[in-house]
Amino acid sequence: MKNTDLQDYSHKRYNILTGEWVLVSPHRAKRPWQGQNETVNNEKRPTHDETCYLCAGNTRINGEINPKYTDVFVFTNDFAALQSDSPSFNVKDGLLVAESETGICKVICFSPDHSKSLADMSATEIQKVVFAWQREYKELADNPKINYVQIFENKGAVMGCSNPHPHGQIWSQSTLPNEVDKKNTQQLNYFNKNNSSLLGDYLAQELEKQERIIFENEGFVVLIPFWAVWPFEAMIVPKKHQANILEMNNDEALQYAEAISVITKAYDKLFNTSFPYSSGIHQAPTDGNENKHWHWHMSFYPPLLRSATVKKFMVGYEMFGSPQRDITAETAVKMLRDLL
């Protein structure tokens, strides 16, 4: 193959982690956009907002008062999607199949400063968020009813975030969600066959090629995966084969924090706006097994395509067929790298 083919012609790329495909249409990047424009709010927020239910010292909807926290603050979600105390039941009525699903949902405020986002925080400040993720993952892992912990952030109104205060969430539950289940299977099959980490081997290949790397430090690589779906999707991968975030020592936590800082800052510069995204950490289930086949990683799925107001819509074809992208991973890497 000539690599130019991948920049010129419609093709599909294989996601080694999920076993699914993405349709790439590089020739289509120049089609005119006459559709919906998002509204952008580039107004600077105050450092404290009286009406914000996440700011320190304020009262939440359920009447609880937030402590006067100074760095990170974690609490149980007042409107949790998963209940921890519901009855256990199983439905198998012909082709109707359902199961009770219990869990614990938490909210994690990254900073008391209402005006900030991860992109505005120092690596040392972000390291405290990483420490909080580690503490929460450990605590939930020790709970026998919790077998998987999903850490994520929805940033920006366009990503369904209802409060601009810098915060993320943790939804933990008794079974593996769809996406995690796919990655579990793919990594397990590869590990059983090759006795090495799928993502580790992929990383080695990318470090050799240097075509999709945005940034690297001692412990981490930030890259756009070959099979990226969202226009500026990116992934942070630890160089060491680690199954979950607890395996990071404090130095590595700081290197990871630096990686988060670098990619979120580059994002903000790209379209000169506080860049919306959903990010999430995929890591080993907390089911008591060793899960040696897992190599944890963090992904960013940002919706913007051409400007602060024009996003990529994952609709008709994407919902019924496969995800589709116009700009290639290689073009996106170049744009982000230029902003470091």
Add this chain to the structure above:
Amino acid sequence: MKNTDLQDYSHKRYNILTGEWVLVSPHRAKRPWQGQNETVNNEKRPTHDETCYLCAGNTRINGEINPKYTDVFVFTNDFAALQSDSPSFNVKDGLLVAESETGICKVICFSPDHSKSLADMSATEIQKVVFAWQREYKELADNPKINYVQIFENKGAVMGCSNPHPHGQIWSQSTLPNEVDKKNTQQLNYFNKNNSSLLGDYLAQELEKQERIIFENEGFVVLIPFWAVWPFEAMIVPKKHQANILEMNNDEALQYAEAISVITKAYDKLFNTSFPYSSGIHQAPTDGNENKHWHWHMSFYPPLLRSATVKKFMVGYEMFGSPQRDITAETAVKMLRDLL
């Protein structure tokens, strides 16, 4: 199980067609919404718009002039995501895997009347759209390079539709997209084991229960599947076991058109707005095989949740874990049924 469990407690439901799960959180339906509101344009459009590139007699971006069509008009997409004449190539470079993908993309105008949507059209008018889908499916099926035909519609700006003129699309290609591949496998496994249609057997069960049926006529059922993801997701299923839309005779095409008319009209009444959605027809591949295991169906994925301006966001947890819904399928059915 008590059915009340499914209305009260967090649980997951199994999608028999894809093999994936949806997380249902009925207790969460009442959480307050402080996030993004969509803008609604309920302004009546003119029947002809000089600036619309889909209206009859107007000039498209590539200089072509639309005929003065009087019912349905089909043309090849000027910005096709799939190229029909690109070289064929295969990438297998370690863990980088890609394949060329060729195809044909078409646009199909449902009516010359710029002001209308399917919800404003009569069943006889919609029947002409169905005839056009049949013609296009047949023509593409006869093309040896086309092995799958995805018919879909993106309706509304919030669904990435860039032109309000009533229209849908057809993307056809040489391999099966992800979602179709899943449904192909699930239906094939069931058919091999039971020698009957998975969806047909499911339909019989739903018709027996009458808990999730919105509407039925002689040939078709409109229902909310047990495993629905979107708040008001619905599915149209032919009662006969048919692999693709070519198996419909003209009477059945009219019954199908009536089903489309009923659900789209109910949608518009729900929040008193032109209801946005993506819809799509999943049917047998056009690979030359008999594909007896396929039972074609049409699904509607509408994003609105509580009003014309508040939609459900499929973001963080949904992207990294599983789709999640608050309102149950059974509650949604009641709301839609009341509007017939």
